[in-house]
Amino acid sequence: MSSRNSAYVLGAFLILLISLVSVATGLVIMNFMQDDEEPASYTVEGKYLEGSAYYEVSGTGTYKELNESDLSRIYEYTFDVSYVDNSGKVHNETIKSTLIISSETKMPVESLFVYEGEASINGTEVSIWKSLDNSDGESRFYCSEGKALQIEVDTGSFDITAVID
Structure with missing residues (x-):
């Protein structure tokens, strides 16, 4: 036994x-x-408004996935930009924007974003979505298959366009 x-x-x-x-x-x-x-990287260009003066802005951006569930994915985009003012001083800033993609449709969640139409970026058809949350500025996402190929952010001071590399 x-x-x-x-x-x-x-x-x-x-x-x-x-x-x-x-x-x-x-x-x-x-x-x-x-x-x-590796997360996608973005090339950023745009303008910075200070009073009546405009300064050219350039930089890079990336994103991180904050959450994934059965219903959606939340992406936080971070754009590190810089510009040189009239005195020659370099200014560095960080601009953030958030995109929430539906896992089912692979498009922005309709209750949080407004559909604005279609466009073509480098031969790829995209849908344009404007965020209803303007706390970080007005953001537009040019999306295809769950990815933002281009992002436009207008904070009032910064007006930037980020294009996927």
Whole structure:
């Protein structure tokens, strides 16, 4: 009897060990695949208004996914821009904008964005969506298949256009 119980315990232990190794391997592979995916980068150009003077603005941008659920994905776009004023001083600013994409339609969530029509960017058909949340400025997203190919942000001082690289 004792050897029979030992065999059952050993068998159960081996099954548990194999299960744990399988789960750990799956998690490592999923993590590796997610880390391999680099977020898109954007080239930013535009203007900065100070009084009656305009300054050319340039910079770069990227995004990070803040949340993914069965219903939507939330992306926060960050644009690091700079301009040189009349005295030669360089000014660096960060501008942010948020896009919420429906997992079902792969388009912005209609209750948070207003559809403004269609356009073509570098031969790709896009739909134009304006954010109803103007707390960070007025944002327009030019979307195709769940991606923003171009983003326009007008904060009142900054008027920028970010184009995916």
